Amino acid sequence: MAKRKLSRQQRWRIEKVQQEKVDRAAKRARKADDALVHDALGEPRNGRVMAHFGQQVEIEAVDGEDCGLVQRCHVRANVTSLVTGDAVIWRQGPELGVVESCLPRHSLLARPNMQGQMKPVAANVDHLLLVIAPEPEPFANLIDRYLVAAEATGIEPVLVLNKVDLLQMPEKRERLEALLSIYQRIGYQTLQASTQLEQGLDHLKSLLKDRISVFVGQSGVGKSSLINALLPGVDLRVGALSEDTRKGRHTTTTARLFHFPDGGDLIDSPGIREFSLENLSPEIVAQGFREFHDYLGSCRFRDCRHQGDLGCALAEAVTRGDIHPERFASFLRIINA
Ligand SMILES: Nc1nc2c(ncn2[C@@H]2O[C@H](COP(=O)(O)OP(=O)(O)OP(=O)(O)O)[C@@H](O)[C@H]2O)c(=O)[nH]1
Ligand SMILES: [Mg+2]
Ligand SMILES: [Zn+2]
Structure with a gap:
């Protein structure tokens, strides 16, 4: 009896502590909102989300004389689930700016998190570059899942086979080319590249021009490496494959947008292993x-x-x-x- 009473008490305490945490977070958000009202905020203007960090986002001004200016921003409590690529109305602040609202999206790429819930990754993307490589070995079902997600959101996919320098063995080359040909036959554009041999990069550049593209695919296929090769001056962290499993190590952890000097934007996104489409009929x-x-x-x-x-x-x-x-x-x- 005493034991049961104690566990009820413990439960009550845990709930209380959790509620206090929620209250404190809400209070902090209100305080941050209030502080921003009193600070000298600039006029509302147009911006784009470049990257997302917990409660804050990095916003780039897309209008005005200082177009291209980047500032960390607090997000008003009523603006929910902003993602990289979102077009927003924001106000510049002395230290921290504030995002007031999110403009309608023309596309939203989502994928499941560890708990299997769909989470948005990038907004307003019109081009999905699905990167595969000889290593880590591609599995067709993951490609198909990405393609279904792309078709469902109206984002045009292109299949990029990276690391073709690793295809010296004829069997390996034949196997991967046979895989690519399945997709070519049904009308998908495919291309081959190697950051190591600097091969296929001009073709990629021409595809990326004047559009917003997102690089997706398994961890370790070389998405960040491709962006480093395509954008001089950008130096993203890349990670070697694990020695024993030959799989990627999830080096990139947030989606980030980069501008292409000749026009067009690129979003690097974290690699994934699983991709469930449970919520689609x-x-x-x-x-x-x-x-x-x-x-x-x-x-x-x-x-x-x-x-x-x-x-x-x-x-x-x-x-x-x-x-x-x-x-x-x-x-x-x-x-x-
Ligand atoms: N042989 C070869 N290796 C490459 C090539 N491109 C990238 N790599 C290597 O592949 C590994 C993974 O590269 P990343 O660019 O970190 O891969 P990623 O897809 O961004 O991985 P995540 O951020 O974990 O999703 C690194 O060791 C790169 O040096 C290539 O064209 N050829
Ligand atoms: Mg990466
Ligand atoms: Zn049937």
Whole structure:
């Protein structure tokens, strides 16, 4: 009895401590808001989120005489979940500026965190460069998951095979080129690059011009290295692969935006291992496989689940060789996850 009472008391104490933490955080946010009202803040103006650090963001002015000026900013409590690439209204401050509101986004790239919840990564991106490499070895299902996410948000993807200097062995080269050709056949643009041989960089540059692009892909494929190679003067931290697993070490931890001297912006993003699309319906996932479009709606049964159902137009297309079996298997794996 005494024991139960104690644990209830302990629970109460834990809840109390937690509530106090929440209250203190809210008080700090209110205080920061108040301090900014009394400080000499500049006029509201347009800006863009360059990077995100906990409670603060780095904002770049995109209008006015001092266009290009960068300042750390506090974010008003009513402005939620800003991400790199967001267009905002902000006011310059003596030390810290303040973000007053977020303008509507034309695209939002999201991906799951460790707990499987979808978290936005970058906003207003119109181009997704999905980087793969011979090492760490690519797995097709991760590529397909990224492509579904890109199709669902209307962001155009391009597949970049980096580290082609590691493809001296013919078997390895053939295997990766066969993988790329699956995607070329269904209309995705692909390109090969090597930061080590400085190969494919001009082609990449021409693709990046005048658009906002984001580099995504597994940790260790060389996203930051590519940005270092493309942007003189930028010196991002890159990390060697782990000696035993040959996997990346999650070197980049926040998404950050860089300007391209000839016009266009690049966002580096942290690499990931997993990519779940649990919150997308099977219909949306099917739409994310662009070569399925001609067959969707042609199955014998309107509620076809494409899983061995009689008269399934997708399965028939696989049999005829019009849909690659690996892509169909990948689709089933995603919807059954
Ligand atoms: N052989 C070879 N190695 C490369 C090439 N590009 C990058 N690397 C190496 O790959 C490793 C990982 O590079 P990063 O640029 O840190 O990879 P990342 O994709 O940014 O990784 P995260 O930030 O962890 O997501 C480093 O050891 C780089 O030197 C290349 O073209 N060829
Ligand atoms: Mg990186
Ligand atoms: Zn079907």
